[in-house]
Structure formats: C-alpha cells, structure tokens
Amino acid sequence: MKKRLFSLASLLLFGVFATAQQVEFEEFDLDNGLHVILHQDNSAPVVITSVMYDVGGKDYEPNRTGFAHFFEHLLFEGTQNIGRGEWFTIVSSNGGSNNANTSQDRTYYFEVFPSNNLELGLWMESERLMHPIINQIGVETQNEVVKEEKRLRMDNAPYGGFLSAIGENLFKVHPYKEKLIGEMEDLDAATLEEFQAYFKKYYVPSNAVLVIAGDIDKAKTKKMVKDYFGPIAKGKKPVRNFGNEVPITETIKAKYYDDNIQIPAIITAYRTPGFKTRESYVLDMISSYLSGGKSSVLYKKLVDEKKMALQAQAINLGQVDYNIFAILALPLGDVSLNTLIDEMDEEIVKIQNELISERDYQKLKNQFENQYVSSNASISGIAENLATNYLLKGDVNLINSEIEIYRTITREEIRDVAKKYLSKNQRLELEYLPSKDKQ
Structure with missing residues (x-):
C-alpha cells in the first residue's frame, strides 16, 4: 500500500526509550482461535489496533501468484457496513492513520487512533475479517492499482528487479522463487470465486494475531475484543508443505x-x-x-x-x-x-x-x-x-x-x-x- 499519513502520524514516535526496557504484554485466545496480545502504555493518548495474518507471497496456487499482496489492497474496498471507498475517510475524519504491508510470509494491517477511538479501530478490523465485500468491481479496481504499483516500483524503477531476480535463481522448489507482487497475467486470469476462496482459506481467526498497544484499559479492551471478534467463525488453520530446497553445491x-x-x-x-x-x-x-x-x-x-x-x-x-x-x-x-x-x-x-x-x-x-x-x-x-x-x-x-x-x-x-x-x-x-x- 502507498503510505497514507494523517493527523496522528507524528504521535507514532511517542514513547522513545533512552535505554532498552522490558515490554510488558498480556496474551489470551478467543474460542475461535484468534490470539490476542495487549500492551498498555499510557504515556500518550494514542492506540494502535493491528492484525497480522499468516499469509504472504509464498501462499499461492499454481499460476495464481500475487494473491496475498492483492488482498492487502482488496480488503480496503469496503465491508457490509463500510461503504466502498469510505475506509480511509472514516479513519482520517476520526484523527487516525492506517496502512498495510505484505511480505513473502505475512500480511499486516493497522490503524492508529487517539485512544478514545479504540473501539472504532477494533470494529473496523473485525469488519475486515467478518464482513468484507469481495466482488467483481473491487477486484477490477484493485487489479489496476496493483498493475500501476508494479509499473512504478518494478518495471520503471532502476534496479527494481533485484529481489525477483535473486529469488527466481536462488530457489527452485520453494515459493519464495516467485515475485511478491505476482505475475499480472495470473491476477488477470483469476476468477472472482478464486479470490473468495483465498479469503476463506487464509483470513480466519486461527491464522491471525490481533495486537492492541497504547493508551488502553485492559479490562475494557478485553470486553471489546470479545464483543467484536468473538462471533467470527473459527475456520481451519491452513496446512503448508512447501518441500525443502536441495543444498547449492556449485555456483x-x-x-x-x-x-x-x-x-x-x-x-x-x-x-x-x-x-x-x-x-x-x-x-x-x-x-x-x-x-x-x-x-x-x-x-x-x-x-x-x-x-x-x-x-x-x-x-x-x-x-x-x-x-x-x-x-x-x-x-x-x-x-x-x-x-x-x-x-x-x-x-x-x-x-x-x-x-x-x-x-x-x-x-x-x-x-x-x-x-x-x-x-x-x-x-x-x-x-x-x-x-x-x-x-x-x-x-x-x-x-x-x-x-x-x-x-x-x-x-x-x-x-x-x-x-x-x-x-x-x-x-x-x-x-x-x-x-x-x-x-
């Protein structure tokens, strides 16, 4: 995602430590398998709600590369309760900022809000997981967005092919050999049903961790987490078997x-x-x-x-x-x-x-x-x-x-x-x- 900076961006730097300090945290699991981590820091009136999913560029079917990165964009399209194109407006109008990013191993979404908007952040992330709208309009829109990103960051950028050139030559079996952004012909050929199936497979509570950090009250936060995320269906945690690479013995x-x-x-x-x-x-x-x-x-x-x-x-x-x-x-x-x-x-x-x-x-x-x-x-x-x-x-x-x-x-x-x-x-x-x- 392109970075979007809003009024609270500067407050991300609050809490700088002069020396390394212990980071205190509390963990618990919901019945549906979602792991939750809380970190309380009341030094500034800021809170971050974030969800990391165990899905990345390495997770694809044959001839269907780039789905993880595509979903990083697609899941900002809207939900049953958040209109198409309204996500960023809701965040910015409530004094917040948000972003997402994808690696070969995971996808990460987050919102930063004034701490009095913690519930809004939790609701939005629960909406992304429970009620996303994955339709043809959104797929076609984000397909063009991803193509433009590829043109900007890879096709027309000096040395933009470094990592993909290394990956395709260094790996023979493991899916790290494919570009994180994927092949555009794979995204073009994918059906709406394939995108919906991908979401159903990887975007389940047992395949994610929710982290809430900042100016929070733990007891109230736990209740909100259970209220918003507890009703989400459990789903099955994906099973992977990528196989092992043969050691390189010759240059x-x-x-x-x-x-x-x-x-x-x-x-x-x-x-x-x-x-x-x-x-x-x-x-x-x-x-x-x-x-x-x-x-x-x-x-x-x-x-x-x-x-x-x-x-x-x-x-x-x-x-x-x-x-x-x-x-x-x-x-x-x-x-x-x-x-x-x-x-x-x-x-x-x-x-x-x-x-x-x-x-x-x-x-x-x-x-x-x-x-x-x-x-x-x-x-x-x-x-x-x-x-x-x-x-x-x-x-x-x-x-x-x-x-x-x-x-x-x-x-x-x-x-x-x-x-x-x-x-x-x-x-x-x-x-x-x-x-x-x-x-």
Whole structure:
C-alpha cells in the first residue's frame, strides 16, 4: 500500500526509550482461535489496533501468484457496513492513520487512533475479517492499482528487479522463487470465486494475531475484543508443505537485464537458514560488519579507499523458511564486475579465517543494542514486533530477549557461520545488467 499519513502520524514516535526496557504484554485466545496480545502504555493518548495474518507471497496456487499482496489492497474496498471507498475517510475524519504491508510470509494491517477511538479501530478490523465485500468491481479496481504499483516500483524503477531476480535463481522448489507482487497475467486470469476462496482459506481467526498497544484499559479492551471478534467463525488453520530446497553445491551463474539502468551491478546471494535460527542472528551481524554504515568494511574499502564502487552493501533478508544473504556492488568507471566480486570475496575469506577485531566486535554489539532500542521506541514498532514474534517466530517474549541472542554471539561464531554458509560453491552470482541496447 502507498503510505497514507494523517493527523496522528507524528504521535507514532511517542514513547522513545533512552535505554532498552522490558515490554510488558498480556496474551489470551478467543474460542475461535484468534490470539490476542495487549500492551498498555499510557504515556500518550494514542492506540494502535493491528492484525497480522499468516499469509504472504509464498501462499499461492499454481499460476495464481500475487494473491496475498492483492488482498492487502482488496480488503480496503469496503465491508457490509463500510461503504466502498469510505475506509480511509472514516479513519482520517476520526484523527487516525492506517496502512498495510505484505511480505513473502505475512500480511499486516493497522490503524492508529487517539485512544478514545479504540473501539472504532477494533470494529473496523473485525469488519475486515467478518464482513468484507469481495466482488467483481473491487477486484477490477484493485487489479489496476496493483498493475500501476508494479509499473512504478518494478518495471520503471532502476534496479527494481533485484529481489525477483535473486529469488527466481536462488530457489527452485520453494515459493519464495516467485515475485511478491505476482505475475499480472495470473491476477488477470483469476476468477472472482478464486479470490473468495483465498479469503476463506487464509483470513480466519486461527491464522491471525490481533495486537492492541497504547493508551488502553485492559479490562475494557478485553470486553471489546470479545464483543467484536468473538462471533467470527473459527475456520481451519491452513496446512503448508512447501518441500525443502536441495543444498547449492556449485555456483549458480545468471544474468538479469533492466531497461531502467545504465550502470550494472554484481550480486552474490546465498540461501541461508530462516530467521528463527541462531545462525540467522549471526548472519545479521556479518552483514552489518560488511556494510553497516560508511565506516563498514565494504563501503570503506570499495567506495572510500579504492574508489572502485559507487555503492556496496550486504543484507540478510530475514524470512521464515530461508533467508537471503546478499552482497552487491555497483562499479565506478571501468571497474569490471569480476574485479568487484574478487574484492568482496576477499573480505568474506578474511571473516572465515580470522577473528574480527575486538574493537569491531564491540562496535557491532553496540549497533545491535541501538537497533533493538529503536525498534521498540514507538507504539507502532512494539505492536508489529509483538505480532511478528508470535506469528512467525513462535515466541512473543523475543521482544525482550532477542537482544540477548546478539549479546552472546561470539567472534568465533561469526567466523564459523561465515565459513559454513558463505562459500563460493553455495551461492548465486548474478550480473544485473542494462538492457543490451544500452551497453
């Protein structure tokens, strides 16, 4: 969804902590399987109502990609009690803001209101789940919206195909190989009945978590939750069996052409364990060591000192089933892509064979302390973290304990994980190139 900012947007920043503090929360389940998490913070008159559904880009039928992202748009069309096109008007006219977003693993909806409009937020989210109107008019309208988004963010955006190019080459079996936004021909070919069936399958209470955070009275909030969400039919929690990817044992070489660029890029990408594993946390630290700011190893070497690259970056894209660890660089002048690969690999080999310095190690731990504090520095950040930790990571209290994982990672672990997962024969080498007529 495009971001929509209303009068309360600035209040999302309330509640900033100078140091990491325990986030208190309370959990309970409704009879229909909906899991509910409450976080009370009366420091500002703001409340967020949010629902995260266990459905994402990876959830599709053959030749029907992109449904999860499509529903992120479609479920703002209206309900039996909210007229078509009225959703955003209701929110803004009551001093609120709202948004939604989709990943390969989940879809997340939320409203931020003055706390005296908590009941309105709960009613609207219960309406989305209980009484949505999924008809041909809405499908056709949002089909055009999604196509425009694809044109804006992928087809006409420089380097807009990065992730899809990596995914389609790094995965052979798992549905992470498909674009999150999907293929437009799949959406065009889908029937109204298929969209309705998708909603019925994935949008059920047992496949979701409701998080309410902010200036609330817990007893009153619990009653409202039961009143608005309790009557919703339970439904069946979806069962998935995606299968496992065969380990990569030989370098995959691929090329991707982008009509919107003039400067090529080189990407090395590795398929690594999902973000619930300790190894994923170690890879977070490795990516930050390589490119966490202008003083990081890759940026300092390739951009500042050797002036071989316009940009250099490492990312550890966290996902439930498999992460993507990728390193990329854009050459400066006549520097070849092969030269950049050699320079990037040199730093990986150092990590694999030497312990990073104690100074760099302490710097990394400080970075993650700061990131942890920042991620819980607003009501909206806390709400999304609570939802993610419950639904995707299986442990709500990670909101308090996750920092301890980073604190206990050793320099030896950094070396050993790099050696285990970042070898040349375990990766994709992707040349991301201008269209042939621009070369």
